[in-house]
Amino acid sequence: MKNLLLTLCCLLPALVQAELVVVGNPSIKSELSRRQIIDLYLGKATLLSSGYSAELFEYGSGHPLNHQLYQSVIKRTENQVLMNRQKQLISGKFKSPAIAKDQTDLLDKVASTPNAIGYVESQFLDDRVTVLFKLEE
Template sequence: MLKHTVKKIALTAAFLLGSTSVFAEVVVIVHPSNSASIDAKSTQRIFLGKEKKFSTGKEAIPINQAAGTASRNSFDNDTLGRNSAQVSAYWSKLVFTGKGIPPKEVADDAEVIAMVAANPDAIGYVDSGSVTASVKAIALN
């Protein structure tokens, strides 16, 4: 009986710990010098290639995380309003018709932070727990 109870507790703990990354909060980040007014709609338009510039008139360079990551799935669903398969199909169509080039993809939060910190025109997204002083987190309204 005790062995069965311990097994249940271990499985529950593993589920709860494993699910924290699935529900992690994703925040949009920009270079600290970026003074543009950025909201959810403009972020969506930038990452879907419909807008090429920030409100300041400076070029916007979106940085995507690799497909399948928790941050990417969360961003696609919550900010772009599409699941990852829909976003992939959207970009495939634009690339095939010559009407767009998808955002550059990097592997993880650390790479997004490094690229955004190094380029005042970059915009990306990371897990809220990964934000460092080298970038500015944006609250999307």
């Protein structure tokens, strides 16, 4: 019984996953659809509905939040996303997202960069950014 409780306590953090939200600089006035996020992060689109170029931010390769966005929103693996981006980079139509060290760094960068978009866990939100999309699982 003790072992069962210990096992459950160890597994609980893995089972409780924070809500992922796509955030933007307040210069972005409208929410984004899942399709828009997919197109932006795969490099199929670079412009926002305002006509301005989106400035994308994400985390280094292998980061769990990248995995969560790619799997839950884009419905692709990290390798598939990177391969798709590579094609867009070769065509000259895409600029790779800038890399943030962590969620606090990403929020700082998005808050200070016009037309910037990134993603964080909901508990990291602050009033310097606008929520553009909530992942509803």
